Amino acid sequence: MSDALAVVALTLVGVAGTAVAWTFDPARQAVLSSVFGVLLAVLFTVLQAPDVALSQIGVGAALVPLMVVLTVRRIRRGPR
Amino acid sequence: MSGRARLVVFVLGAAGLAVAFVFALGGMPPFGGSEHPYRDLAVAAALRHVTPNVVSSVNFDQRALDTLGEETILLGSVIGAAALLRLVGHEKERPERAGGRLPDAIGLGCYLLLPVTLLIGLDVVAHGHLTPGGGFQGGVVLATGLHLLYLAGRYRSLERLRPLAWYEFGEGASATAFVGVGLAGLAAGGSFLANVLPLGSFRELLSAGTVPVLNIVVGCAVATGAVVLLAQFLEQAIRITGGAGPGSSG
Amino acid sequence: MPWVPDTAAAPLAVAVPIVAACLALVGARWAPRPLIDLLATGAAAVTAWLTGALTLAAFGGRVVTWTGGWSPRDGRSVGIVLAADPVNAGLACLASALTCCALLYSWRYVDSAAGHYHALVLLFLAGMNGFALTGDLFDMFVFFELMGATAFALTGLRVEEPNSLQGGLNFAVINSLAAYLSLIGLGLLYARTGQLGLAQIGAALGGRPADALVVVAFVLAIVGFVTKAAMAPMHFWLADAHAVAPAPVCVLMSGVMVELGVYALARVYVTVFSAAVPAAAVREAFIAFGVLTAAVGCVMCVTQRHLKRLFAYSTIAHIGLFLIGFALLTPDGFTGVAVYVAGHAGIKGALFLLAGLLLDRFQTVDEGELFGRGGRGAPCWLFLLAALALAGLPPLGPGLGKALSEDAAGAAGLPWLAAVFVLVSAVTGGAVLRAGLRVFLGLGHRLGPVERDTQTAGEERPETETALTRTPPTMLAAVVLLVLGGVAAGVAVGLVPALAAAAGRAGQTFADRAGYLGQVLYGGPPRPAPPPVAARWTGSGVLSGVVSTVLAGAVAALSLWLPRGARVRARRLRPAVDGLHRLHSGHVGDYVAWLLAGAAGLALALLALPAAAPG
Amino acid sequence: MQVYAYAVAGWLALAGALGIARSHNLVHAVVALSVVQSGTYxxxxxxxxxxxxxxxxxxxxxxxTTPVVDPVVQAMTLTDIVVSATVTALLLALTIQIEKRFGTVDPDELRKLKG
Structure with missing residues (x-):
């Protein structure tokens, strides 16, 4: 792996993470966090951690954003 | 505190921590260095226990107690979320409406994908000690695969495949099985979670002793746990109505 | 131990509650409720027996168990070690015993989540036992999260109660954030040493003076623990969570979970960092933070009228004392804190249960609304006895712990700290005494309505199915057991010479870093130790206990019968007190800001202090 | 490059913490908390x-005999990821109930616990 690849992956993760944390609309944030999850998985692959990358795809890019979307949907609908 | 005061306190704290962290970075070994004492020990130990996937060896053999703790966290959260999202007072399940509104082609695609995903999930679990993957990853794939049915707009068929009480049973049974493997190690090998099964030969499916067993146990725990968790949120988002009762609209 | 080998007891202390939790979860679907109650209480009792036996064995030397059979070669191992000494095995035993009492009290606790509730309490116990017994830093993080996850859910369990949800959320966010900071500290340590075991990291850091990396790693690694311990300014979550959790859960949280935070701080410093991070700096920093915590806790406690929040702030004040006792970094200081924690757990647990009983009868825990309604039955006298115990009355448990800590402070050349101990005991004991006299005996003046700007209202739903008209025997039995435990910690240890010597040895073993490293890494025999300072009552200890009890009586009398004119003059202090109350805003963003500020303060203090302090 | 990766990790933690402190929606705060945790990964x-x-x-x-990267940190990260998902689930469950009881998920408007 080259130096440049690691720097690019790390930078993307840093930028995407910042964007997730500072996007104050939860619905958009859920989509962004899914993208962030994929980018993290890419970084983990670059760092030679395929096991972690696989989990991250499942949990960070699918499971958690799905739960967030469902929560947002429930909250938008309101109690009645 | 007002928003401004909060921000001032936060910035002071964050700045202080950042300064301390930068100081600390001066003492860090450079990125990508070759000195990893625990790695050397762990790789040797994994090879001694004929486990080609060293990460699995660390998770399920060398540091299996961490994984037991982690499975227990999952169990606790599943129970906790179920308890927190239980129906109270005059909350009711809404009469079911039609499923999602995806085009039929996509719905069909999701349907067809289901068995493929389940097979991949099982494969990832079963080969966890040999190739990347294992109980966590396979379990998540299995649970997510099942929810393709929701995407396919067939919430009712998902529910048929998902008698939640049984999944809760499965979750409890997996945790008990993990402890059981640990106790078997205590009885047969003299220490909790000892790898007491025959180790087999390198890169064989039936090798590495208890590692594949625990992989399967964790696969069950993660799959059932994730299904129950998602189910709670799906119920909340789709079917539960609070307050006014069945007359309310969505 | 007759039936189970000593080395099996530690893993079983984690395994038994987990299996019992699964059984309770599954069984609740078909078994009648009393069976689940019996199963859960029985499992906690078995665990208490196991950990009690482990504690006894540990007095003869640490009981070291390598899980998975990965015993070290040449001091290196890939496994996780469970290392029980009298202090941490005793804490596990305390956790199990408190769980037993809490579950006994819960026989009448009705909740639509029955089964789930029992399973969560048992998993919480597994988490506490694992956290106490493990000798591995990452494993501590895992069990920390297990304690956390179950405690968050238990705090928010009464989902119809808005307070309960907000308290649970604040608790969860702050503790999780702190745990992640700890994990960053662990990452830094791993980068430096390539080890995760406490003993291995300690050996790798060796005797070299700490550089900035080690100091910052130390601070980050303990942020999670001191947040769990509610050290100011990371304490805000505690009152919110303890005030709203079901009463039996408060027993566990206030009685032992918070104290486990102090334990972990002490364990990690003594075993891992004490040969690298200068003791003088740590002592000064933690005495300062301890005094701050005690002061905040005292002021907030004595100005509360919400009973459970009053007890919660009294816990924070006592945590300040425990931190000071730790910061002495001497064996007799550790002994003092250990005895103090044991006595405090029983007494504080009993108080929370008594508040729960009041809630179940009157649907409020507000001191003003309860005025004179408590009656003169057994709860009244138990409450007043607990108040006096908290104030340090000899020969009860908290009093002995306080006396021992004061002696240790004197021996460490800091006799002025005794004043802090007396003051905190007097103020918190006085506040509880005042509340008891007002609620049960109707003494003093009536209170006005709650000022919702700076105070939390006390009305809540009862935790039982219908409001109680009299106290059920199982609930009262749990309270009596807890009070007896708190009393016995002082009477038995302080007056029986063999027990006093054993308690002294507990602190000595805890402080013996070289012994820990040698026994864990090289399987050496326990080192012979010099005769310990026995943890017995001394003349000065009894005197100081009497003084603080009298002062507590004075505090209670002043707040009950202060003449109207003096009360008006005392109102001039109100802006300052109200300001402090407003800081406790229930806003999670505020708490995050304070958490970071506290961590930064600790880091900068420790980075700056070694240069200033000699040694 | 020597410390860039570590700096990114530290940055993620601080950015996430700032997200929580400035949050006006508990769902947002919960996701921001998971950003803090991704810093640890x-x-x-x-x-x-x-x-x-x-x-x-x-x-x-x-x-x-091939040199490999450290598997121990990977095992820890795996554990960490599962912990993150479960804590997120619990927090979201609490958030849903808070919305039902308070009618809002803005921390500025939750005014029950004081002093």
């Missing part, structure tokens, strides 16, 4: 990385 995996080393899986065709 990045830190751990970076600490265990070694240039030119392979993944710690000796699949067929990979000789067991």
């Amino acid at each position: 990045v830190l751990l995996l970076s600490v265990g990385y070694q240039w030119e080393a392979a993944a710690p899986v000796f699949a067929s065709g990979v000789p067991v």
